[in-house]
Amino acid sequence: MTPRQACLACLEREPPAIFEAALWIAAEHDSALQPERWLRDIAGLQQQVAAGLPVLPSHELAQLLLRRLNELDFHEDNESPLRPQAALLHRVLQRRRGQPLSLALVALELARRLDIPLVGVNFPGHFLLRVPGADHLLDPCGGRRLYTQDCRELLAHQLGPAAQLSAEHLQSCDARSLLQRLSRNLRHLHLQDQDYLAALKDAERVLELGPPSASDHLARAELYQHLDCPQAERFDLEHALLLTDDPAQRLALTQRLRQLSQTPALH
Numbered sequence: 058m059t060p061r062q063a064c065l066a067c068l069e070r071e072p073p074a075i076f077e078a079a080l081w082i083a084a085e086h087d088s089a090l091q092p093e094r095w096l097r098d099i100a101g102l103q104q105q106v107a108a109g110l111p112v113l114p115s116h117e118l119a120q121l122l123l124r125r126l127n128e129l130d131f132h133e134d135n136e137s138p139l140r141p142q143a144a145l146l147h148r149v150l151q152r153r154r155g156q157p158l159s160l161a162l163v164a165l166e167l168a169r170r171l172d173i174p175l176v177g178v179n180f181p182g183h184f185l186l187r188v189p190g191a192d193h194l195l196d197p198c199g200g201r202r203l204y205t206q207d208c209r210e211l212l213a214h215q216l217g218p219a220a221q222l223s224a225e226h227l228q229s230c231d232a233r234s235l236l237q238r239l240s241r242n243l244r245h246l247h248l249q250d251q252d253y254l255a256a257l258k259d260a261e262r263v264l265e266l267g268p269p270s271a272s273d274h275l276a277r278a279e280l281y282q283h284l285d286c287p288q289a290e291r292f293d294l295e296h297a298l299l300l301t302d303d304p305a306q307r308l309a310l311t312q313r314l315r316q317l318s319q320t321p322a323l324h
Contacts, residue, residue: 060084061262063092064236068185076146076166079239083145085258086243094148099163102150103170111173118173119188123164123200129153130257131160133198138228141246141290144239158184161197179230179238180208182215187229194227237266244276253283271300293318 058066060081067078076099080092109125110118134143134154142148146162149155155163161177161184168175178185178194185203186195195204203211209222226269229240244259260277263269278293291314 064262068232068236075232075235076162076169078232078236079146079162079272082236082239082243082262083147084264086141086145086255087147090147096148098150099166100170102129103167106167107171110238111318115171115173116188116190118171119168119186120195120200120202121174121177122168122171122175123186123195123197124162126164126167126184127199131155131163133157133160135295138249139246141243141250141252144246156184156242157197158242159184159236162239164233176229177232177235178227181212181220181225183211184238188209189229233267237263238268241273241276248276248280253280256280257284269296269300271297271306274300287317 062281063084064078064081077092077096080090080095084092084128106122106129108124108227109128111120118135130153132154134152134156136154142152143154143156144159146159149159149163164186165175165177167173174189175195176187176189177206178187180194183198184294186197188195189240192204194208195201196203205222207229212220212222212226231298240259240262244256244263247253247256247259255280255281257277260273260280263273264277274293274297278290278297281287281290282291294310294314294317300312301307
């Protein structure tokens with residue numbers, strides 16, 4: 058079974074094995090990675106975290122779990138430019154540094170093992186967490202509580218002052234959506250690193266994990282352009298054209314497809 062197949066098989070379990078699936082995603086980029094080793098590592102971390110938690114009802118422990126991880130030196134990776142290691146789960150566990158989503162994956166797995174209710178929230182630009190039924194969200198980078206006004210300010214910081222907070226921004230996400238977002242993060246980081254073949258693996262996984270968007274096809278088309286694969290680039294541009302409702306983008310895609318059709322094929 059390939060790492061990709063193992064990742065998808067994790068999602069077929071009930072409940073989905075999200076943490077292990079994320080390890081298999083990392084294994085696509087590191088052939089020496091053995092997920093079993095990191096599952097043992099998270100079990101050891103579970104013991105460390107549990108030793109520092111007070112005896113309270115489980116629904117009151119989520120923020121304390123995040124603070125405990127912070128005490129154990131898990132922090133947001135502020136390296137600039139950010140490298141793929143901020144999203145590869147085994148490297149996050151090694152370095153105790155990662156993107157908010159990567160830190161959330163660690164917290165969600167520990168919460169699951171400790172029977173602490175906690176779910177992911179696909180907030181734009183900064184993945185968040187929630188205790189079901191709570192009136193606030195939690196920042197995986199330290200456990201800060203975010204109420205409605207805090208979420209408005211965070212959204213404005215991520216998307217600009219014109220962005221309007223909506224209920225869609227605060228929805229819990231399922232396993233596939235979470236791993237699709239992780240794959241988009243890795244695609245971006247590998248592209249930024251100019252590792253186009255690694256980014257292509259991530260781009261393909263994005264399309265396999267859930268309903269693709271026009272931007273997902275455009276991202277893979279860009280990679281095929283870097284790799285000088287015009288026919289594959291055309292395929293994604295055509296699919297992006299079918300998915301977009303933006304007139305300006307439709308015009309730009311039509312022009313690009315026309316240019317590709319005029320490029321002589323290489324034999």
